[in-house]
Amino acid sequence: MDSVGIVTPEKLAFEIPITLDCGRALPRFDLMVETYGTLNATASNAVLICHALSSDHHAAGYHAASDRKPGWWDVMIGPGKPIDTRQFFVVCCNNIGGCKGSTGPTSIDPESGERYGPDFPIVTVRDWVRSQALLADRLGIQRWAAVAGGSLGGMQALQWAIDYPERIDHAIVIAAAPRLSAQNIAFNEVARQAIRSDPEFHEGRYYQHDTLPRRGLMLARMLGHITYLSDESMGSKFGRALREGKLGYNFDSEFQVESYLRYQGQSFVDRFDANTYLLITKTLDYFDPAADFGHDLAAACRQASARFLVVSFTSDWRFSPERSREIVQALVAADRAVTYGEIHADQGHDSFLMPIADYLHTVDAYFDRIHQEIESDAR
Amino acid sequence: MRADLAIISDWIEPHSRVLDLGCGDGTLLAHLQSARDVRGYGLEIDQEKILACIRAGVCVIHADLEAGLRDFADQSFDYVIMTQTLQAVQHTERLLEEMLRVGREGIVTFPNFGHWRCRLQLGGSGTMPVVKALPHAWYNTPNIHLFTIHDFEELCQRKRIEIRHRTVVDTNHRGSPQLRLLPNLLAELALYRLRQHP
Numbered sequence: 001m002d003s004v005g006i007v008t009p010e011k012l013a014f015e016i017p018i019t020l021d022c023g024r025a026l027p028r029f030d031l032m033v034e035t036y037g038t039l040n041a042t043a044s045n046a047v048l049i050c051h052a053l054s055s056d057h058h059a060a061g062y063h064a065a066s067d068r069k070p071g072w073w074d075v076m077i078g079p080g081k082p083i084d085t086r087q088f089f090v091v092c093c094n095n096i097g098g099c100k101g102s103t104g105p106t107s108i109d110p111e112s113g114e115r116y117g118p119d120f121p122i123v124t125v126r127d128w129v130r131s132q133a134l135l136a137d138r139l140g141i142q143r144w145a146a147v148a149g150g151s152l153g154g155m156q157a158l159q160w161a162i163d164y165p166e167r168i169d170h171a172i173v174i175a176a177a178p179r180l181s182a183q184n185i186a187f188n189e190v191a192r193q194a195i196r197s198d199p200e201f202h203e204g205r206y207y208q209h210d211t212l213p214r215r216g217l218m219l220a221r222m223l224g225h226i227t228y229l230s231d232e233s234m235g236s237k238f239g240r241a242l243r244e245g246k247l248g249y250n251f252d253s254e255f256q257v258e259s260y261l262r263y264q265g266q267s268f269v270d271r272f273d274a275n276t277y278l279l280i281t282k283t284l285d286y287f288d289p290a291a292d293f294g295h296d297l298a299a300a301c302r303q304a305s306a307r308f309l310v311v312s313f314t315s316d317w318r319f320s321p322e323r324s325r326e327i328v329q330a331l332v333a334a335d336r337a338v339t340y341g342e343i344h345a346d347q348g349h350d351s352f353l354m355p356i357a358d359y360l361h362t363v364d365a366y367f368d369r370i371h372q373e374i375e376s377d378a379r
Numbered sequence: 380m381r382a383d384l385a386i387i388s389d390w391i392e393p394h395s396r397v398l399d400l401g402c403g404d405g406t407l408l409a410h411l412q413s414a415r416d417v418r419g420y421g422l423e424i425d426q427e428k429i430l431a432c433i434r435a436g437v438c439v440i441h442a443d444l445e446a447g448l449r450d451f452a453d454q455s456f457d458y459v460i461m462t463q464t465l466q467a468v469q470h471t472e473r474l475l476e477e478m479l480r481v482g483r484e485g486i487v488t489f490p491n492f493g494h495w496r497c498r499l500q501l502g503g504s505g506t507m508p509v510v511k512a513l514p515h516a517w518y519n520t521p522n523i524h525l526f527t528i529h530d531f532e533e534l535c536q537r538k539r540i541e542i543r544h545r546t547v548v549d550t551n552h553r554g555s556p557q558l559r560l561l562p563n564l565l566a567e568l569a570l571y572r573l574r575q576h577p
Contacts (some may be wrong), residue, residue: 307438325450328440328450329450329451332420332440332450332451332455333452333455335396335418337418337438338420338438338440339432339433339438339439339440340439340440340441340442341429341441342441358426361426361430362429362430362433365430365433365434366433368434369433369434369436
């Protein structure tokens, strides 16, 4: 048994205003939170897990025995797994702006009594980190043993180390980048245009019209999904296989890869909010911790005192190993402790969610070390 | 600990910044961290060795030495160390340049191919030597650039690399007066402290 089993998320209300980087403030906010394991007496074994674009607080285990799939990072979190819940108290929250229970575009704006919709302020990674620090206060955690995440989650771990050096011992930054490239932003812009040009979008007020920009969100997800996979993984999974075994000379979904992408897009529409998708692509585009330090990433890293584990995957072309090496290079220049693993994997950017042996062993060894430190500090 | 690592450890100033190229399981860095309070990183390409470094609490960076040290700035380390690795890389000359670009001092150790046992095997039986310091057969050895103390010092001279110090040891990893007299014939292992002339 290596699963955390059935878990129940909890909605924590924060009845205080939070000022955001954009200059606006939320008068109050909720965070949907899941935890696994037990916080020790000195609160020294807490690990914060940060989620990526389309995931949420449900990182491990199942909500019901009938669930088909576990939480998004179940390969990593659980008893006997790399982030071992017998040793660590693991916390994951749906971020502000999300659509899975935390305050976001689908929430009611207490000032207007209507859903925020497109009026929800654009949030940044720094805003998220600030709200997660308030969550830590609420849970009685002065200092995280580690903050960990993949992709946009890794960016939050990096931002944590820069913004709250006294509150984080280790930052685990996986399949991330120190800022988006022009190509990354370009893909996000196409996704946004797909949503915004859907006739059902209604300038983001589709809730009032009792409809959804289904086609736009589906297209955005299909496009995104291509960037999460690699040419190799798509080739080995689908190749040029045809659904009917022969060409139909029409525009139906003929190749297996087409029907797969359509399925991914359609199922996403049922579980994700378009305004949240728009918002979080902006959060990604805006992420640039070096910008606060004269565009010198090493100067930004000098703020940090955490030790880092940085991991990348060879076939990831969304945030390639070169992008992770930029982070490593800056940390070395800043004289900060960093370990870097470049994992050979064919699964592209999505590798960070996959049970890849070398990857899990790397994170496992690193967390073993953290656990030993906690144990020896306690003695 | 390996004898060459113990000797190197004595050369390292406390609290310095160290880069270990081909750091293996992190033995040297772990020792330098506790004995000399250094801050250091090891570069390694082998996954199992990377895991051993993590378990030893050593900062290890996955890197291919053949690609050079382009992620590291000029003169950004007090010492760049390469223990018994130089003979196993493709781009020997370039890596030597790179280590002295990144490090204010370079520390290099290598098995001396001029050792009398090597000469005896090659000259006597006419076969490629298999000795304690070079235990592989010619067809499965990672050691693709074999060289002698003379060869190495000639290269240093040609590249204007200053040899600040040399220590040579025999098969039992000890020094002796005879060894100092005939290093290229009697030394199994050579250890150097190097600096690049401007």
